[in-house]
Amino acid sequence: MKERENEFLKSLFKKYYFDYIDKIPVPDALYEREFGYQKFDGVGAMIRHIQIADAGEFKAFLMGNAPSDVYCSNGYYSFPALPLKEKDWQGADLIFDIDAKDLELPCRKKHVLGVCEPCCRSMTGNPDGTTTAAVCDGCGGSESKMRKKSLPCKPCMQAAKKQVRGLVDILCRDLGVSPGEIKTYFSGNEGFHLHVAHDAFRVLGRQERSDLADYIMLKGLVPETMGMSKIRPDKNGFADLHEGGWRGRFAKAAFGSKTKRASIISGLVKSPDAGYVEFQKMMDDAAARIGIQIDPGVSMDVHRIFRMPFTLNSKSGMQKAPCPDVDAFDPYTAAVVLDSDSVAHVVADCPVRFGLGGRRFGPYKAETVELPAYAAAYMICKGFARMA
Numbered sequence: 001m002k003e004r005e006n007e008f009l010k011s012l013f014k015k016y017y018f019d020y021i022d023k024i025p026v027p028d029a030l031y032e033r034e035f036g037y038q039k040f041d042g043v044g045a046m047i048r049h050i051q052i053a054d055a056g057e058f059k060a061f062l063m064g065n066a067p068s069d070v071y072c073s074n075g076y077y078s079f080p081a082l083p084l085k086e087k088d089w090q091g092a093d094l095i096f097d098i099d100a101k102d103l104e105l106p107c108r109k110k111h112v113l114g115v116c117e118p119c120c121r122s123m124t125g126n127p128d129g130t131t132t133a134a135v136c137d138g139c140g141g142s143e144s145k146m147r148k149k150s151l152p153c154k155p156c157m158q159a160a161k162k163q164v165r166g167l168v169d170i171l172c173r174d175l176g177v178s179p180g181e182i183k184t185y186f187s188g189n190e191g192f193h194l195h196v197a198h199d200a201f202r203v204l205g206r207q208e209r210s211d212l213a214d215y216i217m218l219k220g221l222v223p224e225t226m227g228m229s230k231i232r233p234d235k236n237g238f239a240d241l242h243e244g245g246w247r248g249r250f251a252k253a254a255f256g257s258k259t260k261r262a263s264i265i266s267g268l269v270k271s272p273d274a275g276y277v278e279f280q281k282m283m284d285d286a287a288a289r290i291g292i293q294i295d296p297g298v299s300m301d302v303h304r305i306f307r308m309p310f311t312l313n314s315k316s317g318m319q320k321a322p323c324p325d326v327d328a329f330d331p332y333t334a335a336v337v338l339d340s341d342s343v344a345h346v347v348a349d350c351p352v353r354f355g356l357g358g359r360r361f362g363p364y365k366a367e368t369v370e371l372p373a374y375a376a377a378y379m380i381c382k383g384f385a386r387m388a
């Protein structure tokens, strides 16, 4: 199954690691980290608990294994190659994952497709990316073989970038992180990873990281935090627009202006019981609008192995690319690093036109096309194409 596609991708990925090896930074504290990887023909199996001694071994690891995906632990261990219980955990960087799919923008119904795994037929359909077809109209296969795949989308990326900016703001202003301690990467698919190497976070356990995630997402707040109480609420205790941290951000989002703030608060304190309930609702609304949409499971995890920066993502054939300037960063050019000189012939099926590497592609209706290798790889990774 998919043998020729795997061979094609493997040779392109191999060429990338060969050509770019000197530009891929060696992770710091190399010897204390756990590495892992997957292979194209390894049916998704993860090979992990690998320890790497030095820069030479690191290069050999990337070039020799022809990996489809490469991972590195956020954790530091005395014995990274041993089973989890014996590794002797020493700490972990804090990592945040912001994914456009979690933002559930209305545009997704236009660029998330249902793709039939066996025959590569792709279909637009329901907002969640499933198709309305009970069977594939290409091969007659069942709906269970349909996979959701997303194409590049500017509004989704803009929305994800806004979350990144919000997260950086909270980390720096509220939590004492300096901008130099944050490294931002495009995930290689539809989101961003922020790696935070801040000494005070390094030894935090799972529960503390979970609390930190709640803070960032503005979750689990009680009205008292923002000044409302059931018994004799004090007008002066309410969050104000000029305050720092979440109280200030909440006041701006919930009240809007000084005048509105005064009149809303007067209404709330007049009947505290009803006001308390109403205020809780105002806080929930504000949290949904201004809380940062991170994946809390990722931030909590102190033992995860993460996609390694500068490596390739086999879901797209794009790079987990550094974003020194998030606003200016265009993932669909900057993270396209596979061969653009050679071409490949594929049978492509994609009802939506999309941009990649500065060119436009599609729509294709089950047709044989000649594409630059990077675009062929992208479509094969997504499942919209197979080798001709």
Ligand SMILES: [Zn+2]
Pocket: 116, 117, 118, 119, 120, 121, 136, 137, 138, 139, 140, 141
């Ligand atoms: Zn099919």
Ligand SMILES: [Zn+2]
Pocket: 105, 107, 108, 111, 153, 154, 155, 156, 157
């Ligand atoms: Zn979108």
